[in-house]
Amino acid sequence: MQSIREDAHIIIQDSINGVLPEAAVMRALNNKKFTGNIVVIAIGKAAWTMANATKNSLGDQISKGVVITKYKHSQGEIEGFQIMEAGHPVPDSNAIEGANEALKLVEGLTKDDHVIFLISGGGSALFEKPMEGVELEDIMDITNQLLACGADIVEINTIRKRLSAVKGGKFASLCSHTNIFSIVLSDVIGDRLDSIASGPAHFDSSTSEEALAIIKKYNLDIEDKIKEVLKIETPKKIDNCETVITGSVTALCEAAGKSAEKLGYHSVVLTSTLECEAKEAGKFMAAIAKEIKETSKGRGSFQPPCAIIAGGETVVRIIGNGKGGRNQELALAAAIEIEGLEDTVLFSLGSDGTDGPTDAAGGIVDGKTVERLKAENILPEVYLDNNDSYHALKVSEDLIMTGSTGTNVNDVVVLLCK
Numbered sequence: 001m002q003s004i005r006e007d008a009h010i011i012i013q014d015s016i017n018g019v020l021p022e023a024a025v026m027r028a029l030n031n032k033k034f035t036g037n038i039v040v041i042a043i044g045k046a047a048w049t050m051a052n053a054t055k056n057s058l059g060d061q062i063s064k065g066v067v068i069t070k071y072k073h074s075q076g077e078i079e080g081f082q083i084m085e086a087g088h089p090v091p092d093s094n095a096i097e098g099a100n101e102a103l104k105l106v107e108g109l110t111k112d113d114h115v116i117f118l119i120s121g122g123g124s125a126l127f128e129k130p131m132e133g134v135e136l137e138d139i140m141d142i143t144n145q146l147l148a149c150g151a152d153i154v155e156i157n158t159i160r161k162r163l164s165a166v167k168g169g170k171f172a173s174l175c176s177h178t179n180i181f182s183i184v185l186s187d188v189i190g191d192r193l194d195s196i197a198s199g200p201a202h203f204d205s206s207t208s209e210e211a212l213a214i215i216k217k218y219n220l221d222i223e224d225k226i227k228e229v230l231k232i233e234t235p236k237k238i239d240n241c242e243t244v245i246t247g248s249v250t251a252l253c254e255a256a257g258k259s260a261e262k263l264g265y266h267s268v269v270l271t272s273t274l275e276c277e278a279k280e281a282g283k284f285m286a287a288i289a290k291e292i293k294e295t296s297k298g299r300g301s302f303q304p305p306c307a308i309i310a311g312g313e314t315v316v317r318i319i320g321n322g323k324g325g326r327n328q329e330l331a332l333a334a335a336i337e338i339e340g341l342e343d344t345v346l347f348s349l350g351s352d353g354t355d356g357p358t359d360a361a362g363g364i365v366d367g368k369t370v371e372r373l374k375a376e377n378i379l380p381e382v383y384l385d386n387n388d389s390y391h392a393l394k395v396s397e398d399l400i401m402t403g404s405t406g407t408n409v410n411d412v413v414v415l416l417c418k
């Protein structure tokens with residue numbers, strides 16, 4: 001008989017497969033007519049996969065293209081494309097080089113030509129050209145400060161847009177002489193086009209006033225010259241870009257639910273807009289598990305066997321010096337709370353296959369995770385307080401290792417109870 005943990009691994013794979021972008025990109029291109037020269041620019045963690053699908057769809061109609069993705073997220077050559085890799089979540093010099101190559105591609109294009117712009121999560125860090133007066137080191141420092149203090153992705157991107165010459169609609173403005181067709185794989189809750197990859201081809205709804213308020217909210221240490229750049233307003237109107245959204249966290253949750261149903265679980269999607277600290281999300285999901293198990297039969301739709309699903313993007317407030325990501329931290333926090341529960345498994349998964357600055361996609365825990373850790377003289381609470389979920393889950397053999405998946409649509413948390 002298949003174990004509940006084996007069920008979880010099937011749901012993990014089915015969830016990822018359900019949001020792979022190839023078919024979605026080809027649907028977006030189907031029956032779409034392009035004129036003149038066609039160049040393709042792909043940015044983000046799913047850039048290679050999206051560019052390859054575009055090449056397979058349009059073939060020799062494409063004159064040339066460039067792919068800018070995260071290190072180790074490329075899957076080889078694509079004929080006619082320059083493949084570049086850069087740093088994430090903090091930009092590096094390759095992100096600037098990639099943006100410069102993209103800008104070279106659009107030089108000389110006319111109103112009869114087309115740019116196919118493929119955008120996926122991670123594009124904010126991977127596609128960068130600093131504003132005049134701003135250095136790469138400034139962007140790196142401020143990004144690190146924002147990540148460390150637990151700022152959410154919308155807040156982070158509100159700042160990034162103003163420090164960059166290609167974000168917040170500015171790339172589209174630089175291409176005002178030609179046409180842009182943008183295909184977007186969303187990693188932002190609510191699918192806000194001005195936040196996905198910091199909205200390089202979409203008008204910006206945020207304001208300079210909001211950006212300065214974020215600086216004040218988190219008491220960020222920035223120079224006066226940066227404050228002056230933040231006061232420069234972003235484009236509020238873009239009229240040369242058509243956009244299609246091809247995937248989102250909602251589809252990720254639906255894929256997880258369908259997979260669980262096939263395995264015999266009653267599936268319930270709690271939310272696809274989960275936004276809170278990872279530790280708190282883990283404790284909340286664990287509380288549901290205890291409610292289900294302690295009442296024996298559960299209540300309503302929460303009767304075992306059941307799969308309780310939540311999607312979104314949590315944050316980690318860094319207070320220690322350990323290693324981990326939001327999904328691993330959520331899983332470890334849950335493991336502490338579900339200690340001793342039978343037939344209970346929880347996993348938290350980053351759909352792109354990389355959770356934070358680690359090689360893990362997330363964590364999968366059960367009622368015996370804490371027991372395994374204590375057998376190795378590891379106190380999970382200590383590791384959690386040190387933001388060191390990676391090393392704890394590595395010892396308990398509870399890391400999820402998928403490698404780069406080729407997609408990126410937020411995270412999914414699944415609680416299984418039998």
